[in-house]
Amino acid sequence: MTPSLNVGSQHRWLLSLITLTVVLLSLAPSLRLLAEALSDLGQGSESPLWKVLNAASTWRALWHSVYTSGLGMLIALVLGSLFAFVITLTDIRGKAWLVFCFMLPMMIPPQVTALSWLQLFGPASPLLKSIGMAPPLGSPQPLYSAEGIALLLGIQSAPLVFLALRTSLISLPRELIEAARISGARQTQVWGQIILPVTRHGLIAGAAMAFISSLGNFGIPAMLGIPAGYYVLPTLIYQRMASFGTGVLAEMAALSLLIGVLALAGVALQQYWMNRSRFGLGGHSGRSHDFTLGRFRPAVTTALVGVLLVILVAPLAALVVSSLVPAMGVPLSFDSVTLNAYHEVIGRQGATWRAVRNSLWLAGGAALVLMLCSLPLAYRLQRLPPRLQQLTLSAIELPYALPGVVLAIACILLFVRPLPLINVALYGTLGLIFVAYLARFLVVCLKPVSASLAQLDPSLEEAAQLAGAGPWRRLTTIVLPLIAPSLFAGGLLVFLLAVNELTVSALLWSAGNETLGVLIFNLDEGGESVLASAVSVLVVLMVATLMLSLSLLAPRLPKGVVPWQG
């Protein structure tokens, strides 16, 4: 290091890097969207926002969104709190496996969830046909309905409620419960009069998270709603864009604004309740409070396993069965079982390999780039004044908090014309999806790294500084080795989320640039359910493997980095 490059200039350099990244990746798309949606307001009823607000379809889709998300939230609340209370508070056995299985639906891409449930029910279900329970031909698919959408949204977002509630339950000091018991409260009284009131804010925050996540979900309402002509806001935008192309961009921006505002209101609500839930509790936390189930243990265990069988095992079994039959509607037997679909997917279908390659490149590239950015970003963020740090974090969080459709529209707006100065067109290339992924997943990679840095004793670095190490040297020889597991976990989480991503890429893909998520969606839309199932089975295997490898890493990570390990 040259003497002229002093500490001050190092930090300035890092600071400008942060500003640039945040402005380019996090704020620019949202601001561009806002400008487009509010453009031409002076034209009165001809302005895009006015037109959108006057259209009946907008309000219908909005009501559909609120209805399905609200119902989904209730289902998530019931499932999530059941599992959180039983697994965290009681002495039930096999907790680690129950948690893993319950968390799996959150990590399985929504279009795969939708597909597997479609394979489970309806007259063409290979599973029902194989066991001779299929309804007669021509009977309707029960999932092509608002309630079907809500059910799957609920199952997919139940882990969010589970996590929020489990976090408050684990931080509940043991003494509060013991004090109640020695005062004479029975287990049910302790639960109803102490635990529930103290953790209710966590429950509400979890419910808000489930609602926001359902609101932005695209895969489930697309696979279940579009065939029934039931549109929610994200699918309405998708359908308009698919029919009319970039001509309706301004109106779509206005629609996106609507759903964005709704989602951000949900986020604000959730933040508010999360803050309220911090009572500043003293005492020993982190230890589970064993309520003895006694003679009810077999019954409770059976109930939980039963729920898991219905929400996870049965649909996945249907998916596997569907991928092994020669064609939809053929029952599975020893004669009909075939691996043709897998041969087709892996061997012949050029589009499949292309999609796999695209998704791997996008996810791997995004994970690597974000890992590289996250360390200096988190390091410098730590040293910002608290207010500024909060603001920056909110800006970084924005593209992830907004529904994927909103980000996709914003990215189209931003890059539909060739970039000025360098004159490179990103629209219609993989590059556009890549940039969108960087914006969306930056916070996913940054959070574990920040958490790890916050836990790091500052004296470790101060000792190195006194020993004569400059900022870069400290960063690479002291900080990096200590937070490497978190950095790696962040990258792995980004990869896991990006490789299955559908919502953003559904609007941004173009011929030759399909992603894995788009491929499953297109195969199913084109009637190739068997092939779609085969791809989905492979995807689920990949997800489970990635989750297991993260679990193995978990003991070396700060608490909360691996979402399914409290």
Add this chain to the structure above:
Amino acid sequence: MAGLAIQQVTKQFGDHRAVNDLSLEIAPGEFVALLGPSGCGKTTMLRMLAGFENVTGGEIRLNDTLLASRHHHLPPEQRNMAMVFQSYALWPHMNVADNVGYPLKLRRIQGSEYQRRVAHALAQVALEPYAQRSPQELSGGQRQRVALARCLVTDPAVVLLDEPLANLDRNLRASMEHSFVDFHRRTRATMVYVTHDQSEAMAMADRIAVMRDGELVQWATPEALYRQPRSEWVASFIGQGSQLAIANGAPGQRLTESALMQGLAAAHNSRAQAARQPVLVRPEHIRVDAQAPNEHDLTGRVERLTFRGERYELHLRLPSGEALLAYHHCALEEDQQVALRLLEGWCLEPDQ
């Protein structure tokens, strides 16, 4: 009024034995302290009394009721005990009055009787004006008094206290010690108090059970513990004092000045390692003469002296190389030789 009988209680966590074969008879209305360094099993013992932990072996009885044994476990809510926790354990979603009244609600006491008893309990800890506050608005000492009022309200058979003063600062501790003693005097409840602070235990308890590595080392009144500690370890744990090796005496014997001085001289002359008896000499039993000693006197060299306000602590070195702690009313020079008289000593069991 209830007496507690702990009979050969053992607690095993995996392959670690936290409490080993512990027996105590606690008389009705007695204030008992479980004292020992951290990790000695005292908190585990308290949690077994409360019913938060099962016993691995042995029995716990309250009067004639069996609370816990290997095959029987009465849950905490049925034991009619109360507990004060180190972290206060006040429920954050209830105000002070609701916290105090919760045990009454569980016993279905309502209406004016409920109001009267809550007000009475709060009055006893001088917290009536705070009844409608939330626990988060109170200071540490006030919170602990709320917890105490919560114990008062139901007339429990036994009150358990788990290091209740550990989170408070030094000045507050003295006044809270006073509150506990006062509470005990008025209610005459059987109290079991866990602490690692010997001065707390000595100041409050009727009897103290000293624990080490899960075992009961000594069970005695504070005075007996100070004057007649059983072993080298107890002597070093309780109070100040020096342990010397002498050639005569047997464990549990009190030595007079002459016997002690003879034993010391014999040990010094013989240099035999075999028959060494450890003896405890408290600093208040040492007379220091600052005049130049003559050849018959036991001498000591002043290594260091510490000013303690009302007196000086002298850290002396005997010719045998042993260290000795003594008090003196005025400052002495370092390296000065002084004449010493040891007025009495207490013979200890050697540690294994």
